[in-house]
Amino acid sequence: MFGQIPAQVSEANRMNLVSSSSGRINAKTGHMTFYNPVYEHKGNTLSADSGYIYENEIKQQFFEAFGNVVITQPSGTVIYSDYLHYDAAVQLAKLTKNVRLVDRNSVLTTNFLTYNMRSKIGTYTGGGRIVTQSDTITSRNAFYFENTGDAYFRHKVIVRNPSVKVYTDSMRYNSISKDTYFYGPTNIKGNQQENLYTERGVYNTATGIANFNKNNLYTEGSRFLKGDSLHYEREFGIGKAFRNVVFVDTLDKFYAYGGKGEYHQGEESILMTDKPFIITVVQNDSDSIATDSTAVRPPIIGKEGKEDKKEKKQEEKKLALDNDNLESKAKNIDEGSTLTIKPEPKIDSVFMTADTLYSRMILAKEYRPLDLKLDRNGGQMLEEDEQDYGDDEISGDELVDTKTNVTGKTESESVGNTVQQKQKANKTTSESTPKQTQKQSINNNGEGRHHIEKTLKADSVLRQRAVVPIAGHADSAINKALKIAQQPNINDGQNDSTQQALSDTSRTRIVKAYYNVRLFKSDLQAVADSVYYGMQDSMFRFMGRPMIWAKDSQISADTIFMQIVNQKMDNALLKENAFMVNALSDSTKFNQLKGRKITAFFANNNIERLFVDGNAENLVFSENEKTKVITEMFHDRGGRIKVRMENRKIIDYITIKKVDQKVYPFAMVTQENEILPGFIWRPQDRPTSKEDLLNRKREIPKESNKQEDSKTLETKAEEIETVDQ
Numbered sequence: 001m002f003g004q005i006p007a008q009v010s011e012a013n014r015m016n017l018v019s020s021s022s023g024r025i026n027a028k029t030g031h032m033t034f035y036n037p038v039y040e041h042k043g044n045t046l047s048a049d050s051g052y053i054y055e056n057e058i059k060q061q062f063f064e065a066f067g068n069v070v071i072t073q074p075s076g077t078v079i080y081s082d083y084l085h086y087d088a089a090v091q092l093a094k095l096t097k098n099v100r101l102v103d104r105n106s107v108l109t110t111n112f113l114t115y116n117m118r119s120k121i122g123t124y125t126g127g128g129r130i131v132t133q134s135d136t137i138t139s140r141n142a143f144y145f146e147n148t149g150d151a152y153f154r155h156k157v158i159v160r161n162p163s164v165k166v167y168t169d170s171m172r173y174n175s176i177s178k179d180t181y182f183y184g185p186t187n188i189k190g191n192q193q194e195n196l197y198t199e200r201g202v203y204n205t206a207t208g209i210a211n212f213n214k215n216n217l218y219t220e221g222s223r224f225l226k227g228d229s230l231h232y233e234r235e236f237g238i239g240k241a242f243r244n245v246v247f248v249d250t251l252d253k254f255y256a257y258g259g260k261g262e263y264h265q266g267e268e269s270i271l272m273t274d275k276p277f278i279i280t281v282v283q284n285d286s287d288s289i290a291t292d293s294t295a296v297r298p299p300i301i302g303k304e305g306k307e308d309k310k311e312k313k314q315e316e317k318k319l320a321l322d323n324d325n326l327e328s329k330a331k332n333i334d335e336g337s338t339l340t341i342k343p344e345p346k347i348d349s350v351f352m353t354a355d356t357l358y359s360r361m362i363l364a365k366e367y368r369p370l371d372l373k374l375d376r377n378g379g380q381m382l383e384e385d386e387q388d389y390g391d392d393e394i395s396g397d398e399l400v401d402t403k404t405n406v407t408g409k410t411e412s413e414s415v416g417n418t419v420q421q422k423q424k425a426n427k428t429t430s431e432s433t434p435k436q437t438q439k440q441s442i443n444n445n446g447e448g449r450h451h452i453e454k455t456l457k458a459d460s461v462l463r464q465r466a467v468v469p470i471a472g473h474a475d476s477a478i479n480k481a482l483k484i485a486q487q488p489n490i491n492d493g494q495n496d497s498t499q500q501a502l503s504d505t506s507r508t509r510i511v512k513a514y515y516n517v518r519l520f521k522s523d524l525q526a527v528a529d530s531v532y533y534g535m536q537d538s539m540f541r542f543m544g545r546p547m548i549w550a551k552d553s554q555i556s557a558d559t560i561f562m563q564i565v566n567q568k569m570d571n572a573l574l575k576e577n578a579f580m581v582n583a584l585s586d587s588t589k590f591n592q593l594k595g596r597k598i599t600a601f602f603a604n605n606n607i608e609r610l611f612v613d614g615n616a617e618n619l620v621f622s623e624n625e626k627t628k629v630i631t632e633m634f635h636d637r638g639g640r641i642k643v644r645m646e647n648r649k650i651i652d653y654i655t656i657k658k659v660d661q662k663v664y665p666f667a668m669v670t671q672e673n674e675i676l677p678g679f680i681w682r683p684q685d686r687p688t689s690k691e692d693l694l695n696r697k698r699e700i701p702k703e704s705n706k707q708e709d710s711k712t713l714e715t716k717a718e719e720i721e722t723v724d725q
Helices: 004-012 306-331 436-443 446-465 473-485 690-695 702-710 713-721
Strands: 016-019 022-025 032-035 038-041 044-047 050-055 061-072 078-087 092-102 107-116 121-124 128-131 136-139 141-145 150-160 164-174 179-182 186-190 194-198 200-204 209-214 216-220 223-227 229-233 238-249 254-264 269-273 277-283 347-353 356-363 507-521 524-534 539-543 547-550 553-556 559-565 568-583 590-603 606-623 630-646 649-656 660-665
Touching: 061 092, 078 107, 092 446, 107 141, 107 446, 128 141, 128 446, 136 446, 150 446, 194 200, 194 209, 194 229, 194 473, 209 216, 216 229, 216 238, 216 473, 223 229, 223 254, 223 473, 238 269, 238 473, 254 356, 254 473, 277 356, 277 690, 347 690, 507 690
Parallel strands: none
Antiparallel strands: 016 038, 022 032, 032 050, 038 044, 044 061, 050 061, 061 078, 078 092, 092 107, 107 121, 107 128, 121 141, 128 136, 136 150, 141 150, 150 164, 164 179, 164 186, 179 200, 186 194, 194 216, 200 209, 209 229, 216 223, 223 238, 229 238, 238 254, 254 269, 254 277, 269 356, 277 347, 347 507, 356 507, 507 524, 524 539, 524 547, 539 559, 547 553, 553 568, 559 568, 568 590, 590 606, 606 630, 630 649, 630 660
């Protein structure tokens, strides 16, 4: 009894011949070769044009099959090849040439496949492909797990479907869920120039949803989005980045940082939150506003000081000598050589942050540049009831109503055309229950074998040409993009705030910042409730208790407009309750300039002309140059104060219409007359560094707390959207 048990077990493991058309015995080997045999083993059916079984010394069976090999499993999986070596003891099949494995979800083709029929795991190492209803995957090596639908691919892995092409060296793919898992540098290229890069993450080829968590980067044309984590939805064109987020647009020199960023591909917009800040590259305009513009000290009326004349002559003499030296240098230059007269512009950066930063691209023809009707000659004065200060000096300026229209909200572009994937049905997937007739019609067809050889050869060429990214691509790409964005465009022409002839496809960028806006530049700082910026006319609009500081000067108004031309400050408009304050060295007295509006024009990054309109007032303290002791206070009032400056010095000061000018000895200065109505001085709100910019918000005055609390977030959002009110 005990001796018969091993024989019974061994018999159960043996292959059984079901049928054959004929057979022949090899006299030398003793092997019985059957033609068109069909064998059964543990529920599996194995057939071929011919084949024979042989045993080793321990009675293990081996099956050699030749031509039109077909293995059919109980699960419905069918494997085709030209040659089969089968180890019955371990149920291991080695299939060679024109191998095709067809299961319920995919078709695998290769020239050499090792397949374990017990564990249902297949391996190829000489190149192959897997085709599902939506995806085609080719690689050098692969491990296929039929039970779970998982496949692991290595070396030159390429995934293709109607929406994307994936290039990587290490990937896991599930043919049921269509999830692809990446374990190394990977590029996922879309049809709209978009590319997803990661070194670890998952992407679903059916839904187009990606979740990456190592060295991630999204690119689309000139735009780059990087973050520690990246979520992407291809159907809606939405990319979300989290932690250490960087967004760069190299085309318009725009880049931003934050803790969270959301990019919309359709409208080309970026929404940044969690301590976001943007950087605008400008030419260094040091001392541009800090020209003591708030300390406008007028010269003695009708006279010019001797010191002023002396300094002016010295400057003119120096300028003439510089010109002579320049001309002599130009004459001594050899032919063919060049002389760089214009120095390279110094570069500075403007940092701006807020609770929320939003930027998008719009059609340039839909952008409405501001028409502030600014005139470097002052233009027409405001029409209003002036206070009569005394002398009535008639001005030749005409009166005009200065209501202006500013840019409003532009409708968003429609987003989100659903991506529809249309795939032709794979003829081989219908072969889940093959019969002998199916075997003959499919495998005896030379054209089918030729097709497999052709596709495998094409896949080999495709893998050779494929460019698989290398580690660190995200950092190198974003650093290169930042380098490009940090190089400002220096144009010879000037910006034009009026609408020019633009093509239907020309686009421009707008930036909106709202809730607790702070701005920092090496020589200029600002705060406001909201800011709107249009790149087409390079105009900043500061709204909601805006304040600007430059050196010892503070500027405030209901609304402040600042325009940059060729990366340089060009003009500024302080509208309604305009006020400029300049602190003296002892910080106890302040020079002040106020009016209904103040207009400033700049040249060579310095104030060239200044116009104060509407109950204009100028209050200036004079100091002894040697002792630095205040000696007197000058108070000037009128309908308009006009100031011309050169090299940061006043060369012309005029007060017109209802002029009232008084000089007070310092002994007669009192607390009542040393400040102008509406005076405010808040150095505590001023950002002191880039770090301070991000970590501290300005204080909200107690009297405005109730008003702020009464406003909903929706109402505040409407304020920044409707900038024309």
